[in-house]
Structure formats: structure tokens, C-alpha cells
Amino acid sequence: MSGVELPASTEALRRVREDPHRLGHVGHARAPALGAGHGETGPASKRIIVGYGFWLFLLSDIVIFSCFFAAFAVQRGATAGGPTMHQIVDVPRVALETGALLLSSYTCGLSFAATNAKNLLWTQVFLFLTGLLGLAFVLMEAQEFYGLAMQGITPQRSGLLSAFFGLVGLHGLHVTIGGLWLATMMAQVQLKGFRREIIHRLICFNLFWHALDIVWIGIFTIVYLIGSVPA
Amino acid sequence: MFGRLDWSAVPFDQPIPLITSVIIILVVVGAVALVAVKGWTPYLWREWITSVDHKRIGVMYILLGVLMLLRGFADAIMMRTQQAVAINAQGYLPPEHYNQIFTAHGTIMILFGAMPLVIGFMNFLVPLQLGVRDVAFPTFNSVGFWLTASGALLVNVSLFVGEFARTGWLPYPPLSEATYTPGVGVDYYLWAVQISGVGTLIAGINIVTTVLKMRCPGMGYLRMPMFTWTALASSMLIIAVFPVLTATLAMLTLDRYAGFHFFTNTAGGNPMMFVNLIWAWGHPEVYILVLPAFGIFSEVFSTFSGKPLFGYRSMVAATLFICVVSLMVWLHHFFTMGAGAAVNTFFGIASSVIAVGTGVKIYNWIFTMYGGRVRFEGPMLWSMGFIFTFIIGGLTGVLLAVPPADFLVHNSMFLVAHFHNVIVGGVVFAIFAGLEFWFPKAFGFRLYPGWGKVAFWCAFLGFWVTFTPLYVLGLMGMTRRLQHIDIPEWRPWLYVSVAGVGIIILGVIAQVLQLVLSIRDRDKLRDETGDPWDGRSLEWATPSPAPFFNFAVMPNVEGEEAYWGIKQRAIETQALGPEPKYEPIEMPLNSPVGVVTAFFTFFFGFSMIWHIWWLAGLALAAAYAGFVVFAWRDVHEFHVPVEEVARIDRARRASREALLARLRQQGAEL
């Protein structure tokens, strides 16, 4: 490797010899600062890294939802002679579903409070309640879909219904997956206690569940409530 | 039992795919046999396949990208030659095969060639440049790579089993709906892109978290190397738009598999919605590719000019400007498909405005060279070739961004020439510059410079000889994707274009020769110093190849161009800093979860394509189970004892002392 030139470094060497006190130095790299630089204290802790990474994942998940929202908005009039939103919305059921999901968000928050207090029993109790409420939500939604299908209202009927079932079904799928995750987490908490990485996963689960509730706010407003108002 | 899969799926009646398949299968079987006979399997498994080291994963990404680049290039050769021989004739590729070839060419080059290459560079470089030991989520990194690889495998399996899509690289409905394309081609596309898209998203999240949360002490935002900035911008775009791709393809999948009406032309479906959504991904996608390429050029220009990057802060601003504005221009891909004057005007102006950010960058690079001691090494040649090529491509791009002009040349060979002009000139040139530039950092020896220069000149000339005729043909009215041609006046231009492909082939051969000869003579080309190019950012502070923990002690950065500052100090004081106090290091344990999950995901994709529902369910359950088993693991890290750390770092310090001594000698000769 003796053939390699290092012209810039050689240049620096010459400058040091000719100008040892850096009098003529107009450098890009400023004079070395003292101490660790300007409040940048090196890598964050694992807790923050995990939480932030999951936060970014959630944002990307919300973008997926936004595409389905956009499809629903664009196809809001594409009934192809089939039922309109006004004809298929069952407001009392949506109110029940909303209540279940909202309460589950609340119990999820409480479970995280218990986690922070390192209280295993209450963490498990609130996680269990969260799961139960989530299950109730999924069952109500499944019943709604089943009822609609029995009346011949299926996604194959029209563009509007494709977008409706696509969007609401995607949310339901998320809640279902969240439920599976919740069950796995409960088992891990029970068997492993509050190890560091278990707490990190609980933070992530907490974020996931609350984000699903935020998406549901969009769904019950735009799909159901605005849909329920006669055009 | 096997859904739609039976023996008719294998193309026994088509000689070209059949022979290709046989050759590829023989090569793969041969390679696997060689590995098995030589007893390399445990090494490969331990050191590469299950590795969670960001450098190893980066190298594997790049290897995958290079292989796919060759596959896509083979498609390109077939297209150019077919058009040259099919003038008033049918040529040698029947339409259904030709259509698969241009679809595969686009899909492979963008999603399985350029993307893995770019992500490979980001993976390899970002932690090194930030002075940290790994990315934020090392195990997920491995999962992401293997998912990308299994997507690429699916695309290539379509060569032997069934067919690939014939719809163009973005499967526009209604053509891509089950009614009009009932075969498995589009399904191959959907599942391959979907699976690799998940991998890409993981990589994006990983890089953003690494850059924002894991910098070494003192590495403030405005001290990060330019490549890291572009990697951050590109990964932000990945997080923003890859979900759009996932959602759009999921809707098309629902249409094809479950009879939904998102994009059909009946029952209230809206095909234009697909075009709208897919380009909301597709346009930022080209910036995902080209921003890291800009980062590579920035590093190369400043290193080989021996100067700091000119206008660093304006470069950062331009990068972020491009990152945000690229989200607002997607309609220019379908100016002619029905939007009104107001919409077209808005998106036309936004598209033109992006050129301002790029212009800032071009001037900065030129001024970086100005007054510097420019060394015309391989990477620098690629970069200078890039400036020339990219300016032309950018200018034709501004032309296409003007809606009335676009109405004249849209979907013509002019467009084809334009986007190859920016993607080849921008991304591919950057990749070759980066390969030669960082090769010593990855493998510990340099590449022969001579063959690299031959490769550059062949690629550069070949590029212009190939694509200039396409501009002309576009202006003469030739549309893209023609299987045969009825207008004899186009003949000479098509012949010139084929000649250009011939020159590029010579370039590819030179590149392969460069690699092979350099590997043969690796001891002669060994990089003892870790700083073969007189580098300026932190990756050159490590030995070549970098140890698995990158930095024995996390560096403390005290200014822009972190390593340059350290080197400057060493030169001024004529000594390295005092030996640090070494401490044991914890590094993440290898994990097979990536390859296991991706293995089952491949079977999931394959069985969904062929409607083998039981296998799909089984594979999905197995993939999930593999993942949970991993999550159950209790120990994620292992200790590197302090003696080991000290031993490796003392070797590095010794080579630095030697470098300093050599510099002193060179300085004495001044």
C-alpha cells in the first residue's frame, strides 16, 4: 500500500510546518471544541430506541390506514346501484363498539401505570380487561359484517362497499393481531416478570393499542357518523 | 392439493426461459454443492446467514443487488436486441414473453437491484459514520434483509415456474385485474413486492432510529457526514411511502383474490385510484434511491478533492427540501390521464421546483472540486461522469415536468431515455463509485484501479451511445414497450442503441475482471492503514476491514468531518492521542430468526400465488412461531472481553503510527 497518495494530509502537514499557530487557517472543521459536543450525549438508552422505532412503525401503519381512508373518500359515491352508507350504518352498534374500544384504551393506560409501579397483579388484571374489551369489539364487528353479508351486502357488491369493508376490516384485523400480541405479552409478563425488554415491549404494545383507538376515532367519524347522515 | 400448480407451469415449450432456468439451477446447485463439499456451511451459517452485524448485512444486501442488477441487465440486452431485429418482423421474442421481460426488467432493477444496493450502503455506512457499534435493531435488520431476499427469490422463481406479470413494472388495472390477467404473473409481482416491501420498511425504520437516537458523543446533527444525512432523508421517505405501496398492492390483491372492486372498471371500482396511489409511492421512491446516491457523491467529491464539502449546510437544506417536496409531485406521472389544468399546473410547478434543490447540490459539488487537488481515481471518475449525465437527465426531466410538453412525449422512448438518464447516471454510477470507494473498508483490500477506469469509460460511453438514440426515437414518435416495429426509418437509431449495449457489456466484463483479479491479488492490494483514500469521516478511523464492534471506544466528535479533525490533530502534534481505557463491549448475538422467518414467508408467498391455501396457512403459522420463539430468548448479547478489545485496537493504533510516520516522510520530501 505504499503507492497510495495522501495529498490532503500531506498538505495539512506542510501547513503545520509553515504556520504552526494556525494563523492563516480558515478551516471548515472549526477549532476543536472542549468536552463532549454541545449537549449531544451519545446514544440514547434502549428504552428510548425501542419506543422511538415502534413510534415510527406506527406512523407507517397510520399511512396504510390513510390510503384506505383515501380510497373510501374517493369511492364514497360509487354505490353501483347498491346500498349507500346511510342504509348500512347501525349507529347503536357503533356506539357500543366505540365504548368498548375506548374503555380498553383506558384499561390499557391503567395497566401501564401498574407496570410503572412494578405491580404484577394489577398489570395482568388491566391487560386482561383490555383484551376482553378488545375481544368484545372484534366480536361485535364480526357480527355486524355477518349481518350485512346475510343481506347480500358484501365487498363484491360495489366500490363503496369494497372500500368500507377494506377500511373497517383492516382495523379489525389490527385489533385481532393486537389481541394475539396481548396474550403473548401476558404470558411473558407472568413467566419473566418485569425484565427490561418485557417493559420495552409493554411500552410498544401500549402505543399500538392507543394508536388503534385513534384510527377508530377516524373510522367512526368519517365512515359511520358522517355516513349515517342522509345525503 | 396444489391449487393452480401443475406441470404445465414449467415452460417446457419455450426454449429461452427453459435453457436459462436449467443454467441457473445448475449454477445454484453447483454453488451449494461446492459449499457443502468444502465444508463452508458452518462458516457461512455462523458468520453471514445468521449474522446481525450491520456491515455483514450491508454486504449481503449489496451482493443481492449486484446479482439482480445482472439479471435485469440480461433483460435489457434482450429488449434492445429484440427491437433491433423485429423491424417489420416478429423478432425472437413472442409478445407474451417480451411483455414479461420489460415488466421484470423494471421491477427487478428498481425494487430488487437498486433498492438493496442503496439499503446495503446505508446499512454498512451509517453506524460507521456515526461512530456507533450497530444499528438500532440489529436482529430486525437481519429479518429485513432476508425478507427482501425472499422477495427477490420469488421473482426469479417465476422464470421456472409459471410466468411473470406482463403489465409493466407498475401493474395498472384494469389490465392487472383477474378478469384481464388471470394467470399467476401479477400474483408473483404482488407477493414478491409485498414481502420485500416489508423488509424495506424495517430497514427504513432502523436507519431513522439509528441516526436520530444513536450518535456517538458530540455528533450533533450538523456534524453528521453528508451520506448519513441523505440516508436519513431517504429512510424517512421509506417510512412515509412504502406503506402506500403496501396498501395499494393489498387493495389490488383483494380485487384479484376476493373479488373486491377497488380498481375494477365495473361495479364502482376506480382504476385511476390505483394510478394515483401507486405514484404517491412511486415518485418518492426515485428519491429514496437517488438521495443516498447524492450522499455517496458528496463523500467522494470532498475526499478526492482533498477539501471539505462546499456548502455543507445548504446541502443539508437541499436534501431535506427534496425529501419533503418529492412527496408533492406524484401527479406528473399521469399528466395526460385526465386531470384538469389547475391540478396539472400545481404538480408541474412542484416538479420543476425540485430541480432547484438538485441544482444547489450540483453547484456545491462543482465548487467542492474548485481549488482542490482532484485525484482522478475510479470513484471520482464515476462522480464526474455522474454530474455530466445527471444534468442532461435533469434537464429533460424539467422538460417533462411541463404538462404541455409532457403531452407530446409521454410514454415515448424520450421518457424511457430520461429516466434511465437519471437513474443510471444518478443511482448506478453512485453505486459503482461507492463500491470501489468503500470496498477496502468492507474487505481489507483495494480494487485494481485500472480495470475500474476501463469499466467507467465503457459504461459512460456505452450509456450515451445506448440512450441518445432513444431520445431521438422518442422525438420521432416511437412509444415505449414495442415488441416489434413497423417503421424502417427507426432502424439506424435502434442499431446504434444495440451497439451501445455492446459497449456496456464490455464495461460489465471489465468490472467483473476488476473484482476477480483484485481478489486474486488481494495480498498485494491490502489496505494496512484503514484510511486508503485520505478520508474525512469516521468510517476511515477504523481498520480495514472494520472489526465487528466498529469502535473499541466510542469516538468523541469535536467538529464537522470528525475523522479529519482527529487526523489533523495527530498531524499537528505528531502523535496519536493517549491510549484509551478499554472496557468490555456487549454485542448482539447472532440470530437465525431472519432467515427462518423469511424462509417460511417465501413459502407463504409462493403458495398464495398458486392458491395452495393449506400450505399458505401452515407457512404463515410457522413464520409467526419462528418469530415468537426468538422473542422468548433471554440472552440477546454477548461480552467481548477487554483483552480482545485492547488487542484489536492496539493493532489499529500500530498501523496508524505507521501511517503517521509515512506522512512525516512524505512531508519531508515536500
Place this chain on the structure above:
Amino acid sequence: MSDLDYDPRQYEGRLDHHEDHAPGDEPEESAGHWVLNANLGLLFSVILTAAAFGVAATRVVWGPAVADALIVLAVAQMGVHLVFFLHVTTGPDNTNNVLALAFGILVVFLIVLGSIWIMDNINQNMMPPTNQPMEMAPP
């Protein structure tokens, strides 16, 4: 990595005030603080949800403005969830989280509003009204 294993919560009293916080996380607080937070969040969301269902079911709001009113309520409730359940604050320890969120919201707005704008424009120019069969204009 050993450097990253450092968890500020393990060393009480040594909390680094320059440290960021993970999204959804907060500096060390008593359990009562978390419970109060959740209670407030539930209270506000119940009020806002009830208001939304009320607006949709009754004639309190002028007909054509119902959709807008519902969207305002939804945005307010999303804000409540972000603050009380996801613990997003304006503090310096949250800057990165908020910036990421802002970027995400920008992307969502661009995609949803952009798609609606573009598609309505295209539909006006190109498509017959969706639920009528396409017919040729009489000569």
C-alpha cells in the same frame, strides 16, 4: 451494547435531564399521576364521543355543517388521546417524537387530500357519474 443498556430509571436520582423520552413514556412519576392522566383522558374522550354521536343523531347543528362539526370533534378527540394516553407533550424531551408525528401527519394529509383533489378532478374531466351506465353521446 453496554452503552445502550443504560436505562436512566435504574439509577434513581441520577436522571439525566438532557435525556429524551420514548413515545408514550414519561419521566419517573408516581402511579397516581398515571391514573389521573388516564382518568382525565377517559373523561374528555367520553364527552367528545358523546358529543359526536349527539351531533350526528340530532338537529343541533345545521345540516350541511354536520360533517365539519364531526371532523372537528374527531380531531379534538385524537388530540386528547395523544396527550393523555400517548403522553405527547411539547417539552424538549419530546421534540423528536413530535417531529416524527408532524411528518407523519403531513404525509397523511398529502395522501388523503391529494388523492381526493386529484381524483375528483379526474372524475369531473373523464368519468360519467359513477352509478349510471356509460353511454355514447347522441350524434
